[in-house]
Amino acid sequence: MGFLPIHRIITLAFCAASLLPSCASDSRLLPNKPLTFGSKLISDDGTFALGFFSPSNSGGNHYYVGIWYNSIPKDNVVWVANRAAPVTDPSSATLALTDRSNLVLSNTDGQPLWMANVSAPGNLPSSENVTGEATLDNTGNFVLRTSEGAVLWQSFDHPTDTLLPGMNLRVTHNRLELQRLISWKGPQDPSPGSFSYGADPYQFLQRFALNGSRPYWRSPVLTNYLMVGSYMESIKSTIFFTVRRIEDEIYMAFGMPGSSSTVKIKMDYSGKIKILVWNSKMLEWNDLQVAPEPECNTYGYCGAFGFCDNTEPVPICKCLDGFEPISKEDGSNGRFPKGCRRKEELRCGRENRFLTLTAMKIPDKFVYVKNRSFEECSAECTSNCSCTAYAYANMNTTAINGDDTRCLIWMGDLIDTGKGKLIGTGENLYIRVNRLSDKKRWGNILKITLPVVSSLLVLICMWLVWICNCQAKQRNKKIWKNMISGALSNSGELEDGKFPFFSFREIVLATNNFSSSNMLGHGGFGNVYKGTLERGKKIAVKRLSKGSGQGTLEFRNEAVLIAKLQHRNLVKLLGFCIHGDEKLLIYEYLPNKSLDAFLFNSTRKPLLHWSIRFNIITGIARGLLYLHQDSRLRIIHRDLKANNILLDDEMSPKISDFGMARIFYGNQQQGNTNRVVGT
Incomplete structure (x- = not known):
């Protein structure tokens, strides 16, 4: 090695x-x-x-x-x-x-x-x-x-212009100076700009955005020391704002636990306070929240005793209840620069009451009274004629400010008030107004009760109409059941049929009030009309002649039989209508009318060449075979003729008019009749 x-x-x-x-x-x-x-x-x-x-x-x-x-x-x-x-x-x-x-x-x-x-x-x-x-x-x-x-x-x-998650922003100045975010002078100029964001130097419960030394936006007042959450739909996460005490000072911080998103709060050079999130796909910062937005939420925009109503599609200024614009010209552009005034002078003492306004961003310039219950806070304002309004909240802990309650009272004008979704859920504001006189009280009661009573009467009338319609339908069904009861079967096997009902109004509209121009034909027991329903479906309506006793039996026979018989060579029954003396059967509409309109018409007769005639003959034969042998009920038509054979748009025959029909049961080979029928 x-x-x-x-x-x-x-x-x-x-x-x-x-x-x-x-x-x-x-x-x-x-x-x-x-x-x-x-x-x-x-x-x-x-x-x-x-x-x-x-x-x-x-x-x-x-x-x-x-x-x-x-x-x-x-x-x-x-x-x-x-x-x-x-x-x-x-x-x-x-x-x-x-x-x-x-x-x-x-x-x-x-x-x-x-x-x-x-x-x-x-x-x-x-x-x-x-x-x-x-x-x-x-x-x-x-x-x-x-x-x-x-x-x-x-x-x-x-800090300069940005607050990062976990960063504490000092909101009191007991020993140390307040901390504020100060904007850049321009988009590419980091030198200190004119806009800043931080706590109210006189009260840490709210924060201000300043243009120089002039406030132009104010946050909602804290209602909870522990934590306030704001859900951000675009990132499906919640940003939490917390208040904490560190030694002699109180600090505000924000964070988004459990989320990997990059977020920050920025005092922008434009004067907007923005909560921003980085979009790694689009490579840009997206706004989660921007304030003040809309313009209506700018500090004092709506004047004294006015408020910005963010619940409107386009947020506008309104006067608080019991107040009206000072200037008649105000309000035309959705703003009250001169503010609002009471509709009537305030009378001190027992003549007063407190009106509850819900979901409000409470006004600026309040007096913070510590260690008060709700009742004590209310009494604090009630006993002082100069007190304009009060608000109360349970702050949940004494660790921040030595008091777990928050009683605020106002001694003058109510400035920078708001309502609606852009300022959170808000809280109750109790404002002093005059107690109503008996005359006004009864007037207000009538304003409330009259619409309620009127609405109830309308509902009762609608209910009565509905009941009458239901009863009319039940009567029609009862008439129908009485008509078909035992008529064609000793066993009652036909009585369980389901027959669609049409209203008489539908039929009148469909046939243009049984116009003669819509008549397709007529027989011994009534006329047949062409009609068109509201949905465009064409129908044929057979209207039984009034007072025809024999016709009632035919009506009953035809309705029950055709409802029970289903074959491509038998006319299809769509439903029926009974209205007083009126009895109507509603069929499918066959555009070529009846066979006799071809056989006995010299112009149309040549259209029946041999193949069509053969198709008609075999179709009629199939229909009769079904009636005589194949159907559950063996039916003898007893009135089969050319004008009872209807032709559809393809010239296929369909047997109609079962008014004379007679049922033969399975073991029956012949029958007798006591009526002369047929043509």
Whole structure:
């Protein structure tokens, strides 16, 4: 086995030694190892990077030290160190960790452009050197720690325009300053813009977006200290917002547990607060939520005592119940710039009551009263004539603010109120209004009861009409059963037939009120009409002559027999109708009418050449054979003639008119009749 030359061993050892610091410093900035232009730190999981960058449209003469998503190609910067002091010549600029563990960004001349202003931990004298290292964590937080692990400084405590999951935003200023997201000046200009987002400096229960020092959007007031979830349909996941206390201060954070989506909250340079999710397929950021949107939700847009109604298809301003626009011109464009006023002056004392408005975004400029039950909160407002409204919530824990209740009261105008889906589920707002006089109370009662009573009367009338129709149908069925009862069979085997009923109105409409122009023919017991149902189906209607006693028997015979007999050479019965004295049979419509219309018509007779005649003869024979031998009931037609043979559109014959028919049972060879029948 051979050995490597000694100079190669030394070379390999040197290379290995030179690689170790490089690997170890991928996510770390060490003393005496400054970060220079062209190099970067990468978090252990590869999600974030820190280094020098230049906005794509800045002309290449402004460089910044920042943190960005390492694998996302656009709008990826989440933190910038030197926002107000860009580097103009990056060739010799450095980000270094000094001997006193301070982070300093220096330009070519060694002049500091930005520094972290690190203070030593409280257990070490400020003059003593503290060694440590700065690490880019997988959360996107750039953290400077002592060698013992104590945090000296972190980028999460100095946010720029972006809030990342797990990042705490300070919403109180008991000992430390408030934290706010501050927008970029433009899409390619990271310098501080005019828009900012953070907590109300006077009350941490709500957050504001400011344009300079002027509020232009306000969040709903917190109703729960523990957690508020907002389900995002587009990503099928829920974003949770939490409030927590850390030592003397209260912080807000957000996250999306159990989801692999990349999300962030950004104070955009346009003034919009956006919750964004990265779409890896389309390679773009998608909006999950944007505020203020629509314009109606801009701070104070609807004026005093007005509210933005987001439940409308197009959100518009409305006045609260009991209020009206101050200016008659207001409201034409869905806005009340001058606000609303009470319809009648408020009378203090027992003349007042509180109106409950549900699902509301409660107004701004409230007074927070601690340690009150709902009844005590209500009494707090009721006993003070200057109190305009109140709202109450159970906050579920005392750990945040030393009180698990939230009683808010308003002493003046109600500003920036809203209602609807874009502001969550909302809460109850109780506003003071005058108690109604007896006259108005009865007027309101009538407004409610009259429509209800009218609706009930309409429903009762509809029910009565339905009952009458049902009874009429039952009467018709009873008449039908009485007609067929025992008529043709001693065994009653025909009485279980199912016969379709048609309404008389349907038949009148179909035949144009039995118009003579629709008449197809007539016989001893009634006329036959052509008709067309509403769905376009053509029918033939046999109308029994009124008062014909003999015709009733024929009607009964024909309906029962044809309903029981099914053969291609027998006419098909579609149903029947009984309406008072009217009795009608509804058949399939046969366009070529009867055989006699051909045999005894010199013009049409030549159409019956031998093959058609033979087809008609054999068809009639098949029909008679079925009646005499093959059907369950042996039938003797007793009135077979040319005008009772109908022809369909293919000139196939169908036997019709069973009014004279007679049943012969299986063992019967002959029968007698006491009526003269036939032609």
